[in-house]
Amino acid sequence: MDQIAGNISLLFQFPVVNLKIVLDGIMIGSLFALAAYGLALVWGVMNVKNLAQGDFVIAGGYISWWLVERGVHALLGVPIAFMVMWGFGWFIYRVIICRVIDRDLFTTLLATFGLAIMIAQILNLLFGSDTQSVDLGYNTLYFFDGFIDVPIAKLIGVLMAGTLATGVVIFMKYSRMGQAIRATAQDRRAARVLGIDTDKVYSFTFSLNAAICGAAGAIIVMVWIIQPFYGITHSIRAFVIVTAAGLGNLPGVIAAGLGIGALEQYGAHIFGIGYQQAIAVLLLLIVLIIRLWQQRRARQSLQ
Amino acid sequence: MKINLSLMGALVGATLLFPGSASASAECETITLGSAISLTGKYATNGMHAKNGYEFAIQKIKDAGGVQVDGKCYNFKVIYYDDESKGDRAATLAERLINQDKVQYMLGPYSSGMTKAIAPITEKYQIPMIEAEGASRSLFNKGYKYLFAVLSTSEQYLASAIALAAEKATESGKDPSSVRVAIAVENDPFSLDIRAGVLEDAAKFGMKAVVDEKLPRDLSDMSAILTKVKLLKPDVLIVSGHSKGAATAVRQIDEQNVKVPMVAVTHCEAADVTGKFGAAANDILCSTQWAETLTYEDSLFGTAANFNTEVKGAYSDYANKKVPYQLAQASAAVYVFKDAFERAGSLDKEVLRDAIAATDLKTFYGDIRFSEAGNNIAKPMVLRQIQDGKYNVVAPSAFASHPLNWPRN
Numbered sequence: 001m002d003q004i005a006g007n008i009s010l011l012f013q014f015p016v017v018n019l020k021i022v023l024d025g026i027m028i029g030s031l032f033a034l035a036a037y038g039l040a041l042v043w044g045v046m047n048v049k050n051l052a053q054g055d056f057v058i059a060g061g062y063i064s065w066w067l068v069e070r071g072v073h074a075l076l077g078v079p080i081a082f083m084v085m086w087g088f089g090w091f092i093y094r095v096i097i098c099r100v101i102d103r104d105l106f107t108t109l110l111a112t113f114g115l116a117i118m119i120a121q122i123l124n125l126l127f128g129s130d131t132q133s134v135d136l137g138y139n140t141l142y143f144f145d146g147f148i149d150v151p152i153a154k155l156i157g158v159l160m161a162g163t164l165a166t167g168v169v170i171f172m173k174y175s176r177m178g179q180a181i182r183a184t185a186q187d188r189r190a191a192r193v194l195g196i197d198t199d200k201v202y203s204f205t206f207s208l209n210a211a212i213c214g215a216a217g218a219i220i221v222m223v224w225i226i227q228p229f230y231g232i233t234h235s236i237r238a239f240v241i242v243t244a245a246g247l248g249n250l251p252g253v254i255a256a257g258l259g260i261g262a263l264e265q266y267g268a269h270i271f272g273i274g275y276q277q278a279i280a281v282l283l284l285l286i287v288l289i290i291r292l293w294q295q296r297r298a299r300q301s302l303q
Numbered sequence: 304m305k306i307n308l309s310l311m312g313a314l315v316g317a318t319l320l321f322p323g324s325a326s327a328s329a330e331c332e333t334i335t336l337g338s339a340i341s342l343t344g345k346y347a348t349n350g351m352h353a354k355n356g357y358e359f360a361i362q363k364i365k366d367a368g369g370v371q372v373d374g375k376c377y378n379f380k381v382i383y384y385d386d387e388s389k390g391d392r393a394a395t396l397a398e399r400l401i402n403q404d405k406v407q408y409m410l411g412p413y414s415s416g417m418t419k420a421i422a423p424i425t426e427k428y429q430i431p432m433i434e435a436e437g438a439s440r441s442l443f444n445k446g447y448k449y450l451f452a453v454l455s456t457s458e459q460y461l462a463s464a465i466a467l468a469a470e471k472a473t474e475s476g477k478d479p480s481s482v483r484v485a486i487a488v489e490n491d492p493f494s495l496d497i498r499a500g501v502l503e504d505a506a507k508f509g510m511k512a513v514v515d516e517k518l519p520r521d522l523s524d525m526s527a528i529l530t531k532v533k534l535l536k537p538d539v540l541i542v543s544g545h546s547k548g549a550a551t552a553v554r555q556i557d558e559q560n561v562k563v564p565m566v567a568v569t570h571c572e573a574a575d576v577t578g579k580f581g582a583a584a585n586d587i588l589c590s591t592q593w594a595e596t597l598t599y600e601d602s603l604f605g606t607a608a609n610f611n612t613e614v615k616g617a618y619s620d621y622a623n624k625k626v627p628y629q630l631a632q633a634s635a636a637v638y639v640f641k642d643a644f645e646r647a648g649s650l651d652k653e654v655l656r657d658a659i660a661a662t663d664l665k666t667f668y669g670d671i672r673f674s675e676a677g678n679n680i681a682k683p684m685v686l687r688q689i690q691d692g693k694y695n696v697v698a699p700s701a702f703a704s705h706p707l708n709w710p711r712n
Contacts, residue, residue: 003515007531014534024526121343129347131523131550135580140558147533151558225523225550229345268527274490274517276527 007270016144021265027154029261030161031223033254034216035234036241037165038209044247045185045205046101051112054234055119056210060085060217061226062123065132074134074222078160081218082211089210093203101202116231123228133225157219164215165254168208172250181205236277240284331369331376334650336640337406338381339396339421341413344388348546349573349629350413353436355618356633357381357410360604362617363634367603370641373648379637386412390420397424406430407652410636413629415439415457415493422450431656435636436629438592439492443676451659451677453635453668457493458500459684460590461541463698464567465504467588467686468539471565471709480509485537485563487528487552489544490517497543497569513537518544523551529559539565549574549589557583564710567686572625577692584689586711591685593628593668594696596704603638604667610634625694635668 011017039053050056063084064077072080092115100111138152172178183191184201192198220226241260245252260283267279338357341350361379369376382404386393393412400406401424409425411418411434418437422445425432431449438457442450469479484505488494498515505512513535516528525542532540540563542552549568553576556566571577571589593599595611604610614626621630639662644650647658664671669682686698688707695705 010531010534017530017534020530021527024530028524124343124347128351129343129345131547131574133550133554133579135554140560142560146560149559154558225547225554227345227523227547230523265527269530272516273487273525273527274519276519276524 003272004270007272011269014147016147017269019144020148021269022262023148023150025262025265026258027150027158027223027261028265029258030158030254031216031220032234032237032241032261033257034161034164034219035213036238036245036253036257037168037250038212038216039238040242040245040247040250040253041181041205041212042209043242045181046097046202048097048101048108048112048206049105049239050209051109051235052116052119052231053209053213053238054231054236055116055123056085056089056213056231057217057220057234058226058228058231059088059119059123060214061221062127062132062217062228063214064218065134065221065226066127068134074136075156077134077221078215078218081214082164085214085217086207086211088214089207090203092210093206097206098199098202116235120228120231127228129228131225131227132221134221136222151223154223157223160219161216164212168212169250177201177204233277237280240280243284244287331365331378333380334370334372334377334408334644335404335406336379336381336408336410337384337397337400337404338410339384339386339393339400339412339417341388341417342383342385344386346388346413346417346545349436349570349627350388352573352627352629353411353413353633354383355614355620356435356630357637359614359617359630360634360637363603363613364637364641370644372644372650377644379640381410382406386417388414388417390416393417394420394424397421401425401428401430407650408432408640408655410434410633410640411436411452414491415442415496416491418442418450419492422447425449429652429656431652431659433636433639433659435632439496440678441492441496443674443678447677449656451639451662451673453639453671453679453682454592454632455682455684456678457496458503460497460500460569461543461567461686462500462504463684463686464539464541464565464588464590465501465508465510467698467707468565469508469510471707472538480511482508482510482539483513483535483537484510485514485528485532485535485540486512487514487516487518487525487540487542487544487548489520489548491520494518494543494545494548494569497541501541518542518548518551523547524555525551526555526559529555529561532561532563533559537563539563539567541567543569546570546574549576550579553580553584553587562712566711571687571689572627572694573629575624577689577694578624581692585691586708587689588697589687589689589694591628591687591694592682593631594685594687594694595626596696597669597685597702599665599667599669601638601664601666603641604634607631607667610667631668635666635671638666638668639664639671 035057042048042050060081063081067077068074100107136153140149140151180196180201241256245256264279268276365378369378384396409432413436415437433451435453440456468482472479472482488498549570567588576584595607597607600606611626615621643658647654672681674680687694688697696702697707
């Protein structure tokens with residue numbers, strides 16, 4: 001209790017800490033938001049709750065790391081991971097997802113869960129379970145007497161994440177395929193009647209999701225560390241963010257990602273970093289309870 | 304058995320690493336050991352180190368003519384199962400090794416958590432287990448009779464860093480009780496022991512722990528703790544979270560430009576912090592059970608340095624990095640089995656258990672003598688500092704090869 005009080009008083013004693021926490025949170029949140037964004041797409045369009053989301057992220061990270069080990073520049077790793085994971089996503093859709101997409105919720109959950117385990121173990125066999133990271137060797141910018149630190153690598157990561165997210169939003173809004181995806185999300189049958197090849201839309205959506213995750217992973221390996229079994233951390237966060245933001249609300253997903261990043265950092269500061277993940281899950285619970293309560297009220301008004 | 308032997312002979316012959324050993328060992332019989340070890344899951348890196356250590360020692364013993372028990376010659380063979388870094392799985396596999404594979408002697412798994420899961424089972428079946436990778440002291444207060452550990456218990460890992468900090472405080476004319484300690488450890492038995500050991504030693508000097516936090520199990524971010532460290536400016540920062548804890552700490556301490564005069568971490572070699580982060584790892588203190596620069600030696604492996612070279616030769620994985628102590632101690636565990644079998648002069652597990660308990664062995668890994676509780680009380684922990692990318696022993700002073708760089712910057 002004393003420690004919690006002490007931690008809170010630190011926030012007031014050194015107001016600049018608040019800025020640091022928010023900045024850290026936004027930098028972390030923007031990376032979580034990418035994977036969540038992909039999940040929202042797949043969930044919203046195909047109604048597939050992809051439990052392998054985090055493992056796609058880690059796989060992308062390993063692609064980039066593998067390339068860097070072979071002399072490729074780390075920043076190139078991001079587009080390459082995007083493309084390779086696109087292909088991987090397409091392959092997975094053709095082999096697994098298209099067979100379970102019409103089945104019940106439980107089947108898709110099981111299939112993607114199995115996929116998650118497979119990916120993690122394959123990465124483990126290929127690369128070993130050492131933690132890996134890519135050191136860009138860029139400097140860190142310091143503000144406020146060196147108190148606020150913004151590693152340039154992280155900044156680049158956030159910018160890349162931002163660019164990617166904007167690109168996808170524009171694509172969804174204005175391109176033919178983007179419109180088809182949104183149409184399918186709204187009503188699959190109607191879209192089919194109007195001549196949209198929904199199977200193509202699905203495979204495109206799933207590939208796009210895998211590619212976004214891959215790029216996110218390639219960024220994460222530059223600013224954090226990865227390990228074959230870290231996928232679940234990213235999966236959990238993606239689910240929390242999408243649930244909090246609601247489906248079909250893509251800008252909301254990004255906002256929720258940033259918000260959860262910042263709140264987690266606050267929680268970690270006040271209650272101790274050991275509770276960081278607990279805070280993410282607690283937020284999910286609160287959001288679900290509020291949602292449930294809202295729905296109940298809506299139903300009552302109908303009666 | 305015949306088929307088994309010829310198969311083994313063929314295997315050895317096929318192994319190009321140790322040519323010419325097939326003919327000498329083909330006449331020896333086999334003693335089967337069992338081990339559940341983490342080949343997948345979060346402990347897989349270190350589990351692999353341990354397995355390599357076991358295999359290296361087994362091959363080495365085979366090349367040296369096997370184990371002589373009562374005038375007959377034997378070679379070791381290990382049945383491994385992958386415990387997936389999960390305690391319940393490890394326990395199931397231990398049962399399986401004992402009940403189905405009829406294993407009479409066990410080598411330990413990786414990590415204190417797994418050892419904790421297996422020890423009650425080996426105890427139940429009265430199977431002697433020599434383990435090399437479970438350092439938690441909670442393993443040695445349960446009254447286990449069949450559990451022996453060649454390594455130093457975990458509360459000793461970083462406790463010497465506190466003594467070192469006190470020494471430095473006195474040197475610079477300050478009272479040791481003015482030293483402020485920051486602790487960040489993972490929430491597992493091993494790291495909690497480290498925390499307990501550090502707090503105990505800090506209390507002895509009257510030091511205060513200003514930050515005392517648990518690292519999350521699977522998130523590679525500790526910036527919230529480091530922010531606090533920056534505000535509170537402690538004199539010592541202790542981090543323990545296996546390989547990922549070491550990697551995260553080194554990376555983020557550098558990124559956030561955290562200036563603490565003394566930073567002590569576990570598992571530096573396993574995380575390869577010098578290879579990954581270069582100069583950022585400089586002046587960090589790393590605890591180790593063993594270092595190849597120490598002056599220990601024995602008749603089988605030679606000196607510690609010789610062990611180091613031979614492992615690098617046998618396993619290309621280690622050619623460009625440190626041979627981790629996790630590997631060395633695994634080899635030492637097999638060596639203790641060999642020594643105990645030879646002294647026991649019998650394959651009976653009860654006689655063997657008593658022979659293990661009476662072990663008094665000098666090895667390349669350090670002296671090995673077991674307490675009543677089964678932990679090794681003859682070997683001290685060593686602190687090394689990363690100086691210009693090299694690991695140099697700086698404490699305890701009896702083994703120190705280099706002076707300590709202090710304060711760190």
